[in-house]
Amino acid sequence: MSTTQIVVDILTALAIGLVAWYFWFSRREGVEAAAANGVQEIQIKVKGGYDPDIITVKRGMPVRLLFHRMESSVCSEMVIFDKLNRSTRLPEGETVAVEFTPEQPGEIPFQCQMGMLRGKVVVR
């Protein structure tokens, strides 16, 4: 094996590692809701799960989660926020806003009515 070949192999391994790290680890930290006009807003696609399923927000600023359900599966027709004591119907093809202002740092989980689909809002 030539030196060049070894260098190429190492670079290839590093590139694969970087891509794997990006998808498996960086995404687990969540997607930040973008703040505009005093509201932290993010679109969440509902189709076989929540995408993104981890949303990070800052405390003390209103949060608007825009759920867009793109399937007719009964499973995802409700989204439930136990900690907020709230459940919301998600009609297919519509965007439904869930709004609240987190005052404490921590996690606010949400799920479908059967608990199969799960996500959470991480408050910093």
Ligand SMILES: [Cu+2]
């Ligand atoms: Cu379900």
